[in-house]
Each structure stands twice: as structure tokens, then as C-alpha cells.
Amino acid sequence: MHKKLNTKTKTIIHVILIIGAVAMILPFVWMILTSGKTVAESTMIPPQILPDSFRWENYSTVWDALPFISFFINTGLMIFFRILTSTLFSAMATFAVAKLEFPGKNVFFMIVLTQMMIPPQIFLTPQYLLVQNLGLLNTVPALVIPGLVSAFGTFLLRQFFMKLPDELMEAATIDGANIWQIFYRIYLPLAKSGLVSLAIFTALFAYKDLMWPLIVNMSQNKMTLSAGLASLQGQYATNYPELMAGSVLAIIPMVILYVIFQKRFIQGIATTGGK
Amino acid sequence: MKSNWKKLSLTIGLGTALILTGCSSDSSANEDVTLTYSIWDQGQAEGMNAIADAFEEENPTIQVNVEVTPWDQYWTKLESGAQGESLPDLFWMHSNEFANYSEGQILMDVTDLADESETLNMADFPEELVELYTTENDELLGVPKDYGNIGLWYNKTLFDEAGLDYPDEDWTWDDLLENAEILTDVENDVYGVLAPLNREEGYHNFIHQNGGYVISEDKTTSGFREDETVEAVQWYADLSVEHGVSPTVGQFADNSNLSFFQSGRAAMGFFGSWMISQLAENEYTNENVDVAPMPAGTEEAVIYNGLANSISAFTDYPEEARQFLEFLSSEEAMIIQGEYGSAIPALSGTDTSFLEAYPQFNIQAYLDQMEYAVIKPYSKYTARWEDVENQALIPVFEGEATVEEVSETIITGVEEVLESEN
Amino acid sequence: MEAHNPQVNTLTTKKAKLNKKKNMMFWGWILIAPTLIGLLVLNIFPVIQTVYLSFHSVSTFGQSTFIGLENYIKMFNDADFWQSLSNTLLYAGIQVPVTVVLSTLAAVLLNTKIKGLSVYRTLYFLPMIAAPAAVAMVWRWLFNSQYGLINLMIESLGFNADIQWLSDPSLVLWAVIIVGVWSSVGYNMILLLAGLQEISKDYYEAATMDGASKLRQFFQITLPLLTPQLFFVLVTSIISALQVFDVIFVMFDVTNPSLSSVQSLVYVFFHESYVLNDKGYGSAIIIVLVLIIMIITVIQLLGQKKWVNYD
Structure with missing residues (x-):
């Protein structure tokens, strides 16, 4: 199957893949094009494809109309704290489950699987009621709370910790290191690629969470990008150029991260499936 | 468990409060206080902030944070805040929700403020609005902030092209329909008038123009028992169903009436005064449209409503909050509100300041209509019976039933809700 | 060397072993503690609480009264509930197979030695990283019956293009399905591609020598060896399809007369719990959804032996 594909087959494959690729990016292209139109241009019949001249004012209007800076900060803080706590706690738990023998560990792992x-x-x-009783509605901690720990993370990291040899543990014990040191100094650095995958997942899911x-x-001023964008629609229901400008602003940070960490994204996802 | 938590947090809270007051007792005059003022309209944020700034200038020790929460979440936020007794110090109140809040004893009674204040005099506000925010026991739970009613907006360019005269205060339903028929151009997707399934900006006005009503004055029966009401709603729905001079309910699901109007695809539409800022911000409507009073049926009528500013019963700073409420209701703040084009100020004599914000439009039409304006129908559970009405009328606007046929459903459903209020 | 006193030696090792065991237990519990406590407080206890709430009427201001099965009885008599259940099942029943077929096709085509693999992969994955509100908003605009690009394209192909994607009750669910497929093909494709790349080339070489056609190779080698990944993709896709919410929430206003033809169970749950503030009824709805998801998942886990190949 991998060997000689003749040019004709290759062309057919490319055609199919290109059709798919166009379908995938067309909405984004339309989003960007619309974000540069005037309202009049966006509501022509039949639709006008290109704006006469790209209207950057739409971006500044929507930037002024909504507290986008707060959206970015809130989203950033939520992601930062969720990554910090959930990767650390998950790594600790995974290390215990993968490398230590102690009563209760199977029950714990069952709880992890059940949650998933x-x-x-x-x-x-x-x-929600918990956050409300703590008096934390409308705060950044409220955004972080459901992501403090991660059953998924504990499960994901297990694959990485299982691969690490047990001998490291014994060697370190003889050297007089305690278990925390073994975890923190030896295993944690070795599981780095797993931690990065988990961090990427955490960031992506936190960013996409809407409800x-x-x-x-x-x-x-306490909303995330996702929720803030949804509320934008209620206020500017008719002004699609501005709605699209807001959408572009909201997706840009993730696109940048994706372009930088593309390999990690793809590897991270590939490791979750199938096994 | 829960009560223990409450006790604990109460103790901690009290302790902290004692410590704080203890520490600052000698300097309490200089202590800075921050009030939160919650609103739902981003479009009015600028005006409200300007009022807050003016207030802060006069009262340097008090800070006011204006906090915007979109309408969809505003009431949920207040409700959950009320449970935790952590409401914003002041917030906007709406007639649909008022009963819930007065019953829940969430709002501070400001009757004495109105009695004692040198500047605040409730007689200077529209009587019906004051009544709206006053309970049966004569507690005043909010001071009217603004009022708003509905205008007939028209596209000057389309009227000019068709060689027709603009709508004026003498217009009747017949004029509306005749002109709409001439102006409708289905080939080019242009409609004479926009008649979506809207109550306040739609058929409720027509019900009153036809001598009907939505719910009876004693709030026990539905107006759909009256022929005038049924006839008016049918006439309004027929604009799209029968005459095709308005887009259909399906088309409105895709594009709102504002969207049709702003893209020059409709000659006329009914918009509340709170929509003016959006019409002014849009380049097309800013140049091509203007507003006239609503057309008359057998009589002249228009729906009006008004918001109030209320204080939370749980505020930590009752004195400061009352000071700010007094300021919000003062001539100075009302004029700022008008000049920023936020909303038509409720204080009598200050509403003309709103005219200056939009010299390009004939805003006077809104002010003139107050002569015969009818307050937006309300009862304790307004939103519930509004929903009954809305659901029942969908098939009518889809052209699958007549108002006559669904009126029984509306009467039963609405009166059930009204009965549950007592 | 120290073997001259074997008795003492075994004693100390025993002691050491016991200490080591204690030490391990201590550290084991310390290390799992944050996650364990977090899961108990944030997940396990909430499940119990949701069940509890579903038997209660929860007032606007937080008081709850026991009402037995009333929420469930209300639900079974609620036409909106049945409609949303059927919407949800129909959505999953169409969106999942279409997504799986398309992502398998994309993965197989990308697993050939052609140029531009990483470019395609990047583009196909793009929908996955966009905020759902942004995605739903641009699709809402694309579907617009008057100004939308989709109707324009259909028209340019010579068809009647007066399609009311967002208001025709028979079409609204399809609009959501299209968005659902579009946003999940890339993700599943990457999972499947990883599976394909693990398949040893030897199989194909042997088959080619035997003269098997490409199509036959696909059905006899590729598909069977890909079943673990396909199974995973299927299970996760069904679970997430049954939870569809974001797209519906953003694409359809509460005032849209066709909302009832498109709203999903999670949408109704959200609406009841957080818009109408009936958290008891909302809890009952979500419990039914959870039961449905668990039953379907268990059936799949039991059925996997019949077709999934784990060698």
C-alpha cells in the first residue's frame, strides 16, 4: 500500500484531501473576510465575497465594546492554575499508583476510571452550589475549581510512568533518597513529555469549555473568552462583521499556541487513543 | 452541615467586621467605600460610568464600580447572589422581575429616603412607574431611572424612491398597510414593514390601539377574551401571513428585524427607544432612517415601560448606597444619562436632554407619545404568562392557525398563571 | 560477610521490610491524597447530590423540599423532554457514523506516501482548537438564509437556494450535524492515523505478493488491525455526541420557533437548571442522560469482543 502509487492515484488522493481541507478552513476564511466588511457589505444579496477595503475598525470597536483584556486574563489564569494543580496532582497520584505498593491503590484507581x-x-x-456556598461566584477561583484535579490526567500519565523502569526507584532508595525526592527529582523529569501532553489537553479543554x-x-469582566464571546452575540446580534472580529480575536491565542506546539498537540492526542 | 457552615462564616464575617471597624473607628470618616452598581446593557455602560464619575467627584470617599452582566445572565446572577446574600449594592430593576424581588425581600425600602431627601421627590416621576415599584404596603423599592416606548421607524430613502410621504402623527393602520404594500418588493427582498412575533415592540401596541388589553386591570383575566384584542393581533400577524408585506417568522429566526432594517431591506419597523443607540451606530441607518409616532387604530396608544434603580437589602453600605441612589435620581445624573444617549430620563423636565444625543433623528416623537402611552402589562409572574402567549402564537405567525383558534389556549394558560399569583 | 548471625539478620530485614511497607503506604496515601480528595468532593459526592436533587424541588432561593418522583413523572409527561431525547439520539445516530467514515477515509488517504501530510493534518485539526462559540457563530452566519455563503454556493451549483437552515424544523438538526461532523473529523482522524502507522508494512508486502488488490488489502488487513482505534473513536464519539450543547446554544436563540426541533437533552438540562432555575428537574433530566450514556457504553464494551482485534 505504501509502495509505488502511480501519479494518477496520487492526484486523486490529493483532490479528495484538498476538498476536505477547503471544507475545513472555509469557515475560518469566511470569518476573517466578514470581519473586515461593513455591515452593508456583509448583508448584500447575493453575498459579496471580498470587502472593498479591509475594515480594521471592526476590531477596535469590538475591543472597546467588550472587556477583551479581562477575557484574556481570566482565561489565562484559569488555564495556568488548572495546569499547575492538575498536572502536579495527577503526576503525584500516577507515580503512587504505578510505582508504589500500598493498600487502597486499586480502589483509588477504580474511582479514577469511574469518574472518566x-x-x-x-x-x-x-x-455550582459548592462554589456558591463558598461565596466564590464571579471570581477566577470559580473558573479553576472543577479542574483542580484530573482523573483523565491521572489516567493519561499512567502510560508514561509505566514505561519508566522500576530499577530507578531501587537505585535511589539505596542512595538514601526518600519517596518524595525519588518522585520529584527522578521520575517527574523523565515523564516530561507526558506532562506536556497533559498540559496541552488541560489548556485546550479549559479554553473550549462554555457551560x-x-x-x-x-x-x-469575569468571563472567559468562550463565554464572553457567546455573550457578545446577545448584544450585537445583527452586526456580523463585529461578531466575526470578536471571534477572530478569541481564537487567535489558541491558533498561535497550536502552531508553536503542533507536534505536541498531535502526539498528545495520538497517545490517548486505542490502547 | 449547611447551617454549621453558615454559623462559621457568620462568625468569621462578624469577627472580621468587628476587627475592621475596631481598627478604623477613629478614621471612619475617611474610610473609602466601594459600591457595586450592576446593569445589563453594555450600550449604557458609558453613560452610567459618567454618572458614577460625577458622583465620585462630589463624594471622594465613595467609589462606584459599574458592572455589566448580559440580560440572559443578569437575573440568574442576582438570584444566586440573593441566596448567598452577596448582591451588588445597587442594581437595575425591571417590571417583569420586580414581584419576585419584592416578595423575596431582597430590595431595600427607600420610602424614608424619598420622604427626607431635599432633592428627591417622587411626584417628579411618572406616576405609573412609581406605582410599579411600590408594594401593596406602600414600600418604595426602587426609584425610576428612565422610561422607554416604541416608535415607528422608516427608511427615508425607500420612501423617497417610491415617491411617498413619510409617516407622521396622523397615520392610521390603513396608511401603514397601504404604504407597506407599495413599498414591498419581493423580487429584491425588500419588505414594507417588519412585524415579528414581538410583544413590547410589536402586537401589544396594536392591541391597545384597537381598544383591547393584554391582561385586565385587576390582573385576573386575559385580554384575549375580547374581540378587540384578538382582532388586533390577527391584523398584526396578517402583515406577514396574509399580505406578505413583512418577512415571515422563519425569516426572523435567521435575521432579526433590526438586521433587515439596517441592511435597507425594510421600509418600516417598530423599535423601542432603547434601540436608538444601535440605529445611530450603524452607518446605514444613521443616514437613511428616521422615526415617527406609532400609527393609530381606533385610538392612539403605545406601550411604555421604565427601569428603576434599587438597593440590595443586604448591602454593607446602606448609607452610601442611598446617597448614590439619591444622586442617580437627581437632575444632574438624569441629564448625564440623557446627554450620553443612554435612555430617556425618568425625572420630569430632564427627558429633553435625550434629544441632544441624537439630533439626526426626530426623537421628539417618543416624548410626545407619552401623552397616551400605556404601561407595559405586568403582574407578579409576567414572564410566565408572556411565555404562554408566545408559544400559543407561534402557529398563528406561521400561518397555520388564526388568533381566534388559539385564543382559548391563551386564556386558559394566562389565567392559570394569574390565578397562581394570589 | 555478616552471615555469622543469621537470626539477627532476618529480624532486621523483616523490620526494614515492615518499615519500608509503612513508608510506602504513608507516601502512597500522601501522593494520591489531593487527587482523591478532589475527586470525592468535586465528582463522587456531586453524583450523589444530583441524584438527591432530582427527588427534590429546589426553589429560586435555595430551599429544597422532597417531592419523590414528581420530577421524573413531570419529565415523562413533558413533550419537550421526549422531543429533545429524540433529537439527541438522532443527532448521535447520524453525526457519529458520518464522522467515523470520513475520518477513516482521511486517515487512510493521509497514510500514503504523498506530499503535504503535515499541512493536511494541521488544517484538518484546526476546527478542534477553535472556541465553540466562535465556531457556532461563523456557522450560523454561513447558514444564514439570505446572506449566507452556503446558500450562495448551492445556488451557484444551479439548485434552488432558498433553504432555511436555521428555521425550517426539518432542517435545523441537520445544520447542527454538519457543524458536529466538521468539528470532530480532524480529531478522530489523528487517532486513527496513529493506529494506521502502527500497522506493520510486512502484512501489505505479503498481501501484494499474493496479488491482493488495494481494496481487498484495506478490508482484510487495514480495517481489522485498526479496530482497537475504531472502537475507541466510536465510544468517545458517541459519548460526546450525546452531550451536544455548545453549537445549539449559540446557533439558536431562545425565541427561534424551531428550537424545539433541535434542542438536545443537555440543552434542556441547562435551560431548566440555569435559565428557569429549576435545578431539581434539571437534575432528573441529566440523570436520564447519564443512564443512557452508561448503558450504551456498557453495551459497546460487551460487544467489542465480537469485532475488535487486540493482537
Whole structure:
């Protein structure tokens, strides 16, 4: 199958793949084109493809109309703290499960697996009530709370820790290191690629989450990009150029991260499946 | 468990409060206080901030943070805030929700403020609005902030092209329909008038123009028992269903009435005064449209409503909050509100300041209509019976039923809600 | 060297072993503690609480009263609930197979030695990293019956293009399905591609020598060896399809008369719990969804032996 593909087959494959690629990026192209139009240009019948001249004012208008800086900061803080706590805690738990023998560890791992099986909406209302009782509605900690720990992370990292040899543990014990030191100094650095994968996942899911930030943080200056963008629609329902400019602003940070860490993204995802 | 938590947090809270007041007792006059003022309209944020700035200048020890929460989440936020007794110090109140809040004892009674204040006099506000925010026990739980009603907007360019005269205060339903028929150009997707399934900016006005009503004054029966009401809603729905001079309910799902109007695809539309800023911001409508009073049926009528500023019953700074409320209701703040084009100020004599914000439009039409304006129908659970009405009328606007046929459903559903209020 | 006193030696090693065991237990529990406590507080306890809430009426201001099965009875008599259940199942029933077929096709085509692999991969994955609100908004605009690009393209192909994607009750769900397929093909393709790349070339070389056609190789080698990944993709796709919410929430206004033809169970859950503030009823709805998802998943896990090849 991998060997000689004749040119004709290759051309057919390319044609199919290009059609797919066009379908994938067309919405983004349309988003960018619309973001540079006037309202009049965007509502021509039949639709006008290109703006006469690209209207950057749409960007400054929407930037002024909404607290985008707060959106970026809130999203950034949420992602930062979720990555910090969930990767550290998951790595600790995974190390214990993979390298230590102690009673209760199987029960713990069962809890991890159970959590992964249950659709997250069932946690939502109690988590909301918890945040409310703590008086944390409309704060950054409210955004972080559901992501403090991660069953998925514990599961994902297991594959990386399992691959690391047990002998390291014994060698270090003889050298007089305690278990925390063994974990922190020896295993943690070796699991780096797993940690990076988990961090990427955490960032992506936190960034895409819509319902949680929508219900806990209702004040505009406490919203994330995702939720803030959704609220933009309610206010500017008719002004698609500005809505699209807002959308472009909201997706740019992730696109930049994706371009930089592309390999990590793809490897990270490939490791989650199938085995 | 929960009560323990409450006790604990109460103790901690009290402790902290004691420590704080203890520490600052000698300097309490200089202590800075920050009030949160919650609103739902981003478009008014600028005006509200300007008012806050003016207030801060006069009261350097008090800071006011204006906090915007989109309408969809505004009430959820207040409700959950009320549970944790952590509401913003001041916030906007709306007639649809007022009953919930007055019953829940969430709002501070400011009757004494109005009695004692030198500047605040409730007689200077539209009577019906004051009544709206006053409970049966004569507690005043909010001071009117603004009022708004509905205007007939028209596209001057389309009227000019068709060689027709612009709508004026003498217009009737017949004029509306005749002109709409001439102006409709289905080939080019241009419609004479925009008649979506809207209440406040739509058929509720027509019900009153036809001598009907939405709910009875004693808030026990539905107006759909009256022929005038049924007839008016049918006439309004027929603009799209029968005459095709308005887009259909399906088309409005894709593109709002504002979108049709802003893209020059409709000659007329009904828009509330709170939409003016959006019409002014859009280049096309800013240049090509203007506003006239609503057309008359058997009588002249228009729906109006008004927001109020209310204080949370749980505020930590009742004195400062009352000071700010007094300022919000003062002539100075009302004029700022008008000049920024936020909304038509509720204080009598200050509403003309709103005219200056939009010299390009004939805003006077909104002010003149107050002569015969009818307050937006409300009861305790307004949103619930509005929903009943809306659901039942969808098939009518889809052309699959007549108002006559669904009126029984509306009467039963609405009156059930009204009955549950007592 | 120290073998002259064997008794003492075994004693100390025993002691050391016991200490080591204690030490391990201590550290084991310390290390899992944050995650364990977090999962108990944030996940396990909430499940119990949701079940509890579903038997209660929760008032606007937080009081809850036990009402037995009333929420469930209300649900079974609620036409909106049944409609949203059927919408959800129909959505999953179409979106998942289409996504799996298209992502398999893309993965197989990309697993050939052609140029531009990484470019294609980057582009196909792009929808996955965009904020769902942005995605739904641009699609809403693309589907617009008057100004939308999609109707324009259909028209330019010579068809009647007056298609009301966002308001015709028989089409609205299809609009959501299209967006759903579009946003998940790239993700699944990457999972499948990873599986394909693990398949040893020897199989194909042997088959080619036997004169098997490419098509036959695909069905006899590629597909069977890809079943573990296909199984994973299928299970996760069904779970996430049954939870569809974001796109519907952003593409359809509450005032849209066709909303009932498109709203999913999670949408109704959200609406009841956080817009109408009936958290008891919302909890009952979400419990039904969770049960459905668990049942489907268990059936798949049991059925996998029949077709999944784990060698």
C-alpha cells in the first residue's frame, strides 16, 4: 500500500484531501473576510465575497465594546492554575499508583476510571452550589475549581510512568533518597513529555469549555473568552462583521499556541487513543 | 452541615467586621467605600460610568464600580447572589422581575429616603412607574431611572424612491398597510414593514390601539377574551401571513428585524427607544432612517415601560448606597444619562436632554407619545404568562392557525398563571 | 560477610521490610491524597447530590423540599423532554457514523506516501482548537438564509437556494450535524492515523505478493488491525455526541420557533437548571442522560469482543 502509487492515484488522493481541507478552513476564511466588511457589505444579496477595503475598525470597536483584556486574563489564569494543580496532582497520584505498593491503590484507581466514565454535566449543579456556598461566584477561583484535579490526567500519565523502569526507584532508595525526592527529582523529569501532553489537553479543554464559565461567572469582566464571546452575540446580534472580529480575536491565542506546539498537540492526542 | 457552615462564616464575617471597624473607628470618616452598581446593557455602560464619575467627584470617599452582566445572565446572577446574600449594592430593576424581588425581600425600602431627601421627590416621576415599584404596603423599592416606548421607524430613502410621504402623527393602520404594500418588493427582498412575533415592540401596541388589553386591570383575566384584542393581533400577524408585506417568522429566526432594517431591506419597523443607540451606530441607518409616532387604530396608544434603580437589602453600605441612589435620581445624573444617549430620563423636565444625543433623528416623537402611552402589562409572574402567549402564537405567525383558534389556549394558560399569583 | 548471625539478620530485614511497607503506604496515601480528595468532593459526592436533587424541588432561593418522583413523572409527561431525547439520539445516530467514515477515509488517504501530510493534518485539526462559540457563530452566519455563503454556493451549483437552515424544523438538526461532523473529523482522524502507522508494512508486502488488490488489502488487513482505534473513536464519539450543547446554544436563540426541533437533552438540562432555575428537574433530566450514556457504553464494551482485534 505504501509502495509505488502511480501519479494518477496520487492526484486523486490529493483532490479528495484538498476538498476536505477547503471544507475545513472555509469557515475560518469566511470569518476573517466578514470581519473586515461593513455591515452593508456583509448583508448584500447575493453575498459579496471580498470587502472593498479591509475594515480594521471592526476590531477596535469590538475591543472597546467588550472587556477583551479581562477575557484574556481570566482565561489565562484559569488555564495556568488548572495546569499547575492538575498536572502536579495527577503526576503525584500516577507515580503512587504505578510505582508504589500500598493498600487502597486499586480502589483509588477504580474511582479514577469511574469518574472518566461519567458525563461531566452530572457534576455541574453540585459544583455550582459548592462554589456558591463558598461565596466564590464571579471570581477566577470559580473558573479553576472543577479542574483542580484530573482523573483523565491521572489516567493519561499512567502510560508514561509505566514505561519508566522500576530499577530507578531501587537505585535511589539505596542512595538514601526518600519517596518524595525519588518522585520529584527522578521520575517527574523523565515523564516530561507526558506532562506536556497533559498540559496541552488541560489548556485546550479549559479554553473550549462554555457551560461552566457561563453559569459561574456572569459579570462581564469575569468571563472567559468562550463565554464572553457567546455573550457578545446577545448584544450585537445583527452586526456580523463585529461578531466575526470578536471571534477572530478569541481564537487567535489558541491558533498561535497550536502552531508553536503542533507536534505536541498531535502526539498528545495520538497517545490517548486505542490502547 | 449547611447551617454549621453558615454559623462559621457568620462568625468569621462578624469577627472580621468587628476587627475592621475596631481598627478604623477613629478614621471612619475617611474610610473609602466601594459600591457595586450592576446593569445589563453594555450600550449604557458609558453613560452610567459618567454618572458614577460625577458622583465620585462630589463624594471622594465613595467609589462606584459599574458592572455589566448580559440580560440572559443578569437575573440568574442576582438570584444566586440573593441566596448567598452577596448582591451588588445597587442594581437595575425591571417590571417583569420586580414581584419576585419584592416578595423575596431582597430590595431595600427607600420610602424614608424619598420622604427626607431635599432633592428627591417622587411626584417628579411618572406616576405609573412609581406605582410599579411600590408594594401593596406602600414600600418604595426602587426609584425610576428612565422610561422607554416604541416608535415607528422608516427608511427615508425607500420612501423617497417610491415617491411617498413619510409617516407622521396622523397615520392610521390603513396608511401603514397601504404604504407597506407599495413599498414591498419581493423580487429584491425588500419588505414594507417588519412585524415579528414581538410583544413590547410589536402586537401589544396594536392591541391597545384597537381598544383591547393584554391582561385586565385587576390582573385576573386575559385580554384575549375580547374581540378587540384578538382582532388586533390577527391584523398584526396578517402583515406577514396574509399580505406578505413583512418577512415571515422563519425569516426572523435567521435575521432579526433590526438586521433587515439596517441592511435597507425594510421600509418600516417598530423599535423601542432603547434601540436608538444601535440605529445611530450603524452607518446605514444613521443616514437613511428616521422615526415617527406609532400609527393609530381606533385610538392612539403605545406601550411604555421604565427601569428603576434599587438597593440590595443586604448591602454593607446602606448609607452610601442611598446617597448614590439619591444622586442617580437627581437632575444632574438624569441629564448625564440623557446627554450620553443612554435612555430617556425618568425625572420630569430632564427627558429633553435625550434629544441632544441624537439630533439626526426626530426623537421628539417618543416624548410626545407619552401623552397616551400605556404601561407595559405586568403582574407578579409576567414572564410566565408572556411565555404562554408566545408559544400559543407561534402557529398563528406561521400561518397555520388564526388568533381566534388559539385564543382559548391563551386564556386558559394566562389565567392559570394569574390565578397562581394570589 | 555478616552471615555469622543469621537470626539477627532476618529480624532486621523483616523490620526494614515492615518499615519500608509503612513508608510506602504513608507516601502512597500522601501522593494520591489531593487527587482523591478532589475527586470525592468535586465528582463522587456531586453524583450523589444530583441524584438527591432530582427527588427534590429546589426553589429560586435555595430551599429544597422532597417531592419523590414528581420530577421524573413531570419529565415523562413533558413533550419537550421526549422531543429533545429524540433529537439527541438522532443527532448521535447520524453525526457519529458520518464522522467515523470520513475520518477513516482521511486517515487512510493521509497514510500514503504523498506530499503535504503535515499541512493536511494541521488544517484538518484546526476546527478542534477553535472556541465553540466562535465556531457556532461563523456557522450560523454561513447558514444564514439570505446572506449566507452556503446558500450562495448551492445556488451557484444551479439548485434552488432558498433553504432555511436555521428555521425550517426539518432542517435545523441537520445544520447542527454538519457543524458536529466538521468539528470532530480532524480529531478522530489523528487517532486513527496513529493506529494506521502502527500497522506493520510486512502484512501489505505479503498481501501484494499474493496479488491482493488495494481494496481487498484495506478490508482484510487495514480495517481489522485498526479496530482497537475504531472502537475507541466510536465510544468517545458517541459519548460526546450525546452531550451536544455548545453549537445549539449559540446557533439558536431562545425565541427561534424551531428550537424545539433541535434542542438536545443537555440543552434542556441547562435551560431548566440555569435559565428557569429549576435545578431539581434539571437534575432528573441529566440523570436520564447519564443512564443512557452508561448503558450504551456498557453495551459497546460487551460487544467489542465480537469485532475488535487486540493482537
